[in-house]
Amino acid sequence: MAVALVWFRDDLRLDDQPALRAALERGWLPVPVYIHAPDEEGDWAPGAASDAWRRRSLAALADALERRGSRLLVLRGPSLGTLQALAALTGAEAVLWTRRYEPAIEKRDAKIKRALREAGLHAESFNGALLFEPWEVATKQGDPYRVFTPFWKAARAQWRTPRLWDAPARLPSPDAAEAPHGIALDTLLPAPSPPWDAGFWQRFTPGEAGAGDALARFLGQALAGYASARDMAAEAGTSRLSPHLHFGEVAVQRVAAAVLDAGDTIAAEDRDRFLAELGWREFAHHVLHHFPKVPDEPLDARFADFRWARPLQARLDAWRQGRTGVPIVDAGMRELWHTGWMHNRVRMIVASWLTKHLRMHWRHGARWFWDTLVDADLANNTQGWQWTAGTGADAAPYFRVFNPVTQARRFDPEGAYIARWVPELAALPPQARFAPWEQPELLRRLAPGYPRTPQVDLAEGRQAALEAFALLKRAR
Template sequence: MGVALVWFRDDLRLDDHPALRAALDRGLVPVPVYIHAPDEEGAWAPGAASDAWRRRSLAALAEALAQRGSRLLMLHGPSLGTLQALAALTGAEAVLWNRRYEPHIEARDTRIKRQLRQAGLHAESFNGSLLFEPWEIETKQGDPYRVFTPFWKNALAQWRLRPLWEASARLPSPDQAGAPDGRHLDAIVPETRPDWDAGFWDEATPGEAGARARLQAFLAHGLEGYAQARDRMAVDGTSRLSAHLHFGEVSVQRVAAAVLAAEVPAPDRERFLAELGWREFAHHVMHHYPHVVDQDLDPRMADFRWARPLRTTLDAWERGRTGVPIIDAGMRQLWQTGWMHNRVRMIVASWVTKHLRLHWRHGARWFWDTLVDADLANNTQGWQWAAGTGADAAPYFRVFNPVSQAMKFDPQGEYIARWLPELAALPLPARFAPWEHPDLLRRLAPRYPRQPQVDLAQGRAAALEAFAALRAGREG
């Protein structure tokens, strides 16, 4: 039998895996290989939280392959040289993988594909991550979209569910191809220092089985009522599938098919599918405008007067010590769990880019290092949306009021009390804006900051003044 290297990347599953399926359909012995080469990812090498998740996901994939009679070869880069050496050792005739869409990785993979083909190997990539390839949806003029609603309307008109695929209970062994042993997981993604990520795993289980379990739990308990519950911070009203989707532990096709088949009110189903649509849109924008991972999509913001970042300001924000409870609760949740509720992400991002008037890159970098679901397209476009600099962005003059947002989406202050236990004794009005109740704050929460980093009204006014100055400069 012939041999194919199946190069696993951010597709750490077996079911609905196009590259693995292609190898098996062609009668080839698949040699599953993972190559750890973070230095090839440019300025956006994986952060610490991502690596913590990846380590457990790789272990789960290795176990799943072993149960099927196969095994995962875990190796270090460089990717091209490693693939070439492994192909020569095993006599592989093909190298198959599922595509990634980060600009630096796209360019690298293009070079790898070209050089493998020049060496006489069959090199082929597949869509294993998205409902649509980023280049498949375009305007009537043949241009990429910059606004979500028409993008998603067009996408829905073209959408056809693909057949799902289950991997066989037994897979051919790479030993048939003389594959080497590879390296131990500890040599690929070292274990984190004791207990650093312990809180991550209270509600999350990396790997394909964990992803399937989370999907089933969401279908059973979270999809009905999702349209309203998704914004409620204190309830388990979101799917919590973001990290599983980012690492490819479950296919987006499987998630979409399950949601479409669920017997729930149409608004709940449509609202969740639209969230998948935003994920598609972020990848669409990143593919067509690759500079957005570091620069504003809207060139008119290039001359905006951002504030100079002070380390003390960033430290207070990163540690959840801004003095604004909903901001600090979100930042504490992020640090302790590697995840933050989406509504809180928007409030936090608005605080950083509007009230503190810091460039979105500062926030995006911290999220990149601390989120287990850190995805380059979603992360940078989410921050640009909040900052008013990206595609279909909230206008810069839209400034979230963190107090009113907390009162609306955490009306009983439960989310705040959970992540800021030092404020749990405060009555509700004080829990949202403790600086307005100095006596209560001093008596019941003496260690919490007495004032916000910046006065809310003054911060908003300064942001609007800077935006007005930008407009005046353009029009002058």
């Protein structure tokens, strides 16, 4: 039987796995392989939280393959040389993989595909990460979209019922191709010591089975009412599928199909709102593909000359550690540190505080999220930070400055989220948790360890941001 290397990357699943499916349907013996080569990802090699998740997700994939009679071959890069050597060793005539869209990876993969084909191998990549390829949705003039609403309208017009695929119960063994056994996962990605990631796994279960459970839980518990509950910080009103989607543990096509098939008990408003969130994920990849410099440069070129504040290390550290003196901001940053995740509404609030009230460059925040989020995705992370900072595609205007007290009162009305993640404020009456500096005696008596005042006065910080933006406009 002819052999095909099935190169796993951020597509760590068996169902709806296009490379594996192609190998089986074309009669090739699939040899599943994962190659660890973080240095090939340029300036955006995976962060610590991503590596912690990847280790567990790869272990889950290896177990799933072994239950089917196959196994995962884990190797260390460089990717091209490793694939070439493995193809020669196994006699493989094909290398198949699922596409990624990060700029450094797109360039690398194009080089790998050319080199493999020049060597006489069949090299083919597939879409397994998006509903629509970035080059499939364009304006009438053929340009990429920079605004979400027309992008999503055009994308939805192209919607086709996805062709889902369940992996077979048994797979051929790579031993028939005399494949080597590779590197132990514990050697490649050792578990953290001490286990700083322990809180992650109280909320998440990496792997395809964990993704399936998360999807079922969302469909059964949170899809109904999603449109309103998704913004409430203390409620489990979001899908929490983002890390599973990032690592490809569930296909976005399967998620979308499940939501569309949820039945008449789900209001159209809830269904469409969630599909639009998947649309924002698509839009982020669309922008990253067409504007590959956005992880480091503003998409809105006006902001290349914006007067960001000097990044004072003490202020930046206090933001990272959840010690800003603004409870909703501190709650979000502590949730991130403990769980590797943060509620989406709160992400916008903490990002606005950093980029508007502190006026620090959005890259400082993007880098911190990149290292600490289990769903750290270059397209989505960049989109989120540039959107909040007012510098990106379809961005909130820079002069829109979130008031963190107003936001907390609206989206955490009982102060439950704040009490959960800033427990020193739990003794305060709920309405005193939003702006405790307004009741200094109560704060001193019931929460003596919490900062007496915010890093900057809210009104003064907002005014300084508006003045900096006014200077930018006058310079034009």
